[in-house]
Amino acid sequence: MRGLRKITAMLTGKILLLLMKVLGRQGTVLPGKIARRIDPDILKKLAKNITEEIIVVTGTNGKTTTSNMIAQILTEEGYSIIHNRAGANMLTGITTAFIAGSDFTGRRRYHYAVLETDEANVPLLLREVKPRLLLITNFFRDQLDRYGELDYTVKMIKDAVRESSIELVLNADDPLMADFERYTGLCVWYYGFDDTDYDTLVSSESREGRYCVFCGNEISYRRYHYAQLGSFYCNKCGNHNPEPNFLARDLVMNPHLRFKINNIEIESYYQGFYNAYNILAAVSAAKLLGVENETIRKAIKSYIPRAGRMEVFNINGKETILILVKNPAGLNQTLTAMKHDKRRKNIFLALNDNAADGRDVSWIWDADVEIINETNYERIVCSGKRSGDIAVRIKYSGVSENTILIKTPLKEGIEAACSGEGETTYILSTYTALFPCRKILRRMHHKKASKEGEVFRLTE
Amino acid sequence: MGEIKIAHMYPDLMNLYGDRGNLICLSQRLKWYGFNCKITPVSLGEDLDFNDIDFIFMGGGSDREQDLIYRDLWKRADRLWIEIEEGMPMLAICGAYQLLGKYYQALDGKIMQGLSFFDFYTEGEEKRLIGNIILEAEVTGEKVTVVGFENHGGRTYLNDSAIEPFGKVIKGYGNNGYDKTEGIFYKNLIGTYLHGPLLPKNPDIADFFIKVILMRKGIKLDKKLDNTIENFAHEQVKKMILAG
Numbered sequence: 001m002r003g004l005r006k007i008t009a010m011l012t013g014k015i016l017l018l019l020m021k022v023l024g025r026q027g028t029v030l031p032g033k034i035a036r037r038i039d040p041d042i043l044k045k046l047a048k049n050i051t052e053e054i055i056v057v058t059g060t061n062g063k064t065t066t067s068n069m070i071a072q073i074l075t076e077e078g079y080s081i082i083h084n085r086a087g088a089n090m091l092t093g094i095t096t097a098f099i100a101g102s103d104f105t106g107r108r109r110y111h112y113a114v115l116e117t118d119e120a121n122v123p124l125l126l127r128e129v130k131p132r133l134l135l136i137t138n139f140f141r142d143q144l145d146r147y148g149e150l151d152y153t154v155k156m157i158k159d160a161v162r163e164s165s166i167e168l169v170l171n172a173d174d175p176l177m178a179d180f181e182r183y184t185g186l187c188v189w190y191y192g193f194d195d196t197d198y199d200t201l202v203s204s205e206s207r208e209g210r211y212c213v214f215c216g217n218e219i220s221y222r223r224y225h226y227a228q229l230g231s232f233y234c235n236k237c238g239n240h241n242p243e244p245n246f247l248a249r250d251l252v253m254n255p256h257l258r259f260k261i262n263n264i265e266i267e268s269y270y271q272g273f274y275n276a277y278n279i280l281a282a283v284s285a286a287k288l289l290g291v292e293n294e295t296i297r298k299a300i301k302s303y304i305p306r307a308g309r310m311e312v313f314n315i316n317g318k319e320t321i322l323i324l325v326k327n328p329a330g331l332n333q334t335l336t337a338m339k340h341d342k343r344r345k346n347i348f349l350a351l352n353d354n355a356a357d358g359r360d361v362s363w364i365w366d367a368d369v370e371i372i373n374e375t376n377y378e379r380i381v382c383s384g385k386r387s388g389d390i391a392v393r394i395k396y397s398g399v400s401e402n403t404i405l406i407k408t409p410l411k412e413g414i415e416a417a418c419s420g421e422g423e424t425t426y427i428l429s430t431y432t433a434l435f436p437c438r439k440i441l442r443r444m445h446h447k448k449a450s451k452e453g454e455v456f457r458l459t460e
Numbered sequence: 461m462g463e464i465k466i467a468h469m470y471p472d473l474m475n476l477y478g479d480r481g482n483l484i485c486l487s488q489r490l491k492w493y494g495f496n497c498k499i500t501p502v503s504l505g506e507d508l509d510f511n512d513i514d515f516i517f518m519g520g521g522s523d524r525e526q527d528l529i530y531r532d533l534w535k536r537a538d539r540l541w542i543e544i545e546e547g548m549p550m551l552a553i554c555g556a557y558q559l560l561g562k563y564y565q566a567l568d569g570k571i572m573q574g575l576s577f578f579d580f581y582t583e584g585e586e587k588r589l590i591g592n593i594i595l596e597a598e599v600t601g602e603k604v605t606v607v608g609f610e611n612h613g614g615r616t617y618l619n620d621s622a623i624e625p626f627g628k629v630i631k632g633y634g635n636n637g638y639d640k641t642e643g644i645f646y647k648n649l650i651g652t653y654l655h656g657p658l659l660p661k662n663p664d665i666a667d668f669f670i671k672v673i674l675m676r677k678g679i680k681l682d683k684k685l686d687n688t689i690e691n692f693a694h695e696q697v698k699k700m701i702l703a704g
Contacts, residue, residue: 210472218472359590359591359592359609360477360590360609360611360655361609362477362478362479362481362609362655362656362657363477363478364478365478365479365480365481365484365657365660366477366478366480385700386693386696386697387696388661388689388692388693388694388695388696388697389661389693389696389697391689391692391693392660392661392689392690392693393481393660395689395690396481396484396485396488396660397484398488401686401688401689404689406689406692408696
């Protein structure tokens with residue numbers, strides 16, 4: 001009977017996947033959802049087809065890039081993997097990924113599963129799959145209106161892993177993770193950055209974790225890498241960064257990322273400190289899984305970003321860069337990366353307030369939008385359902401009103417931005433506007449332009 | 461021309477949901493009106509001379525921080541009350557607003573004392589009141605709409621019917637979700653649940669504070685700013701709330 005249930009669930013899931021493909025829809029959630037109704041244990045059962053290990057990646061920012069990179073490294077090493085897609089990171093999306101990868105009987109085997117999941121979803125996921133590694137990227141303020149305070153989410157994750165034998169892979173530079181080891185008693189591996197030339201001695205204002213997780217005293221910083229990530233210590237109880245097992249050093253960010261992780265030389269066409277952290281996290285996981293240095297180096301170097309993770313289009317002969325922004329830390333990092341690119345720019349920002357974006361758009365006031373004044377902009381186009389809110393934020397950052405253009409429909413907005421005098425166009429978008437923006441850009445993308453991968457080079 | 465001095469109370473502890481945007485808004489508008497503005501952060505235990513201050517701002521914080529703030533504010537309560545009575549303009553948001561009342565009773569029954577400046581109290585409930593909100597307020601002497609975003613677990617009840625609310629709820633929850641009141645308005649103090657942040661998309665309220673600040677310094681405001689973008693944003697949200 002139980003076998004029949006699994007097969008019915010698999011068949012239904014497969015048929016739904018096929019149907020949605022025929023209809024041209026992105027079937028990332030529904031097949032898993034229905035299959036779970038038929039057989040609530042379907043994910044548990046399919047997870048048994050993983051012969052080596054399951055790796056779970058969570059955290060506020062960078063989980064998509066980090067898990068994509070782990071998947072890329074494992075594929076490069078010749079392993080077969082199951083990997084869920086960006087945005088489909090709840091149980092239903094993960095189940096869909098397993099159904100899509102499996103055969104009709106649900107027996108096909110894979111070496112690894114790399115599962116990206118939302119922070120709030122971790123406890124539920126751990127009830128159904130038994131990963132060897134749980135990697136956490138960082139804890140930033142994000143979509144508080146969906147999950148309540150950050151403290152609560154962090155505690156939920158700690159409680160969920162407490163009775164397990166999971167190995168944790170943690171960010172040594174995030175003060176909110178400092179008590180995981182003591183609280184859970186688990187085996188913990190840390191990754192972190194040595195001092196870099198890009199550190200600052202004063203913080204930006206929008207940081208989380210201002211208080212020591214052990215004694216509640218305000219924590220002090222020797223240096224900040226970015227946001228609340230840095231070299232910290234507590235004056236009262238002596239808490240400070242744990243010693244990293246994977247230490248990144250000699251960071252160079254211009255024209256693109258170069259640094260060393262232990263003895264591996266890393267080079268990537270990505271930009272921005274946050275991406276250096278994503279790479280560091282992915283490489284740490286890969287080393288723990290026993291992947292060779294040379295494979296890692298090659299996989300990172302050839303890694304091409306997915307939608308919104310700095311994807312490049314060629315429009316009217318100009319490089320047009322699409323970037324997802326969804327919270328203050330991400331927006332700060334994007335603006336900083338734009339500041340390092342010295343070219344004259346057309347800037348487009350789309351702000352939506354659908355459930356997946358977070359209904360509350362006030363986060364744009366927690367970001368240091370004032371950095372936009374140093375980005376060498378020609379015009380700034382504000383778009384999306386909350387075009388007014390983003391326009392007001394930009395006006396109050398000190399940008400002259402005549403440079404701000406409000407075009408609420410995305411298509412009009414993108415066209416207005418791309419027709420600007422700037423040498424390059426930056427398209428920034430929140431989650432639910434990202435795929436519509438991408439569709440518009442793809443259509444505008446010059447037909448003769450070479451394949452996506454080849455045009456990807458931000459700075460010569 | 462003299463400098464406008466703003467006290468930002470407990471910026472490390474009380475800054476949720478973009479509340480600092482209210483100060484970005486005030487200082488930019490003051491600059492556009494031709495005045496310099498200095499924002500002084502005030503931390504726990506730090507000295508503050510109210511004589512030297514033209515405006516007081518306090519944002520929202522989480523429950524954990526509320527008690528720390530109460531103990532610090534208690535020591536300043538007498539002076540603060542005199543200032544409020546004398547017409548000091550002040551904006552208190554969410555947690556800071558709750559502190560101006562008698563007490564806050566948390567879900568587990570624990571009671572956190574307030575400053576008892578006003579006869580109202582707050583009770584925590586499990587379901588948070590979250591969403592866009594639209595009010596009608598009359599603080600400027602004329603009826604204006606106010607838009608914002610609320611996100612609070614506490615329900616505030618005004619015991620004293622003489623307390624004037626900041627506004628009447630047109631759509632959203634407000635103080636408690638029942639009586640259509642939102643916030644309080646007393647002399648030049650506004651206590652409110654509205655994040656968003658409040659002032660940037662409601663330039664009438666921002667200018668209400670600016671006019672009071674300048675009037676108390678004997679300056680009359682005659683310049684007008686271009687609010688096209690602010691009004692566009694205000695109307696955009698208003699339309700969306702009324703439609704949804």
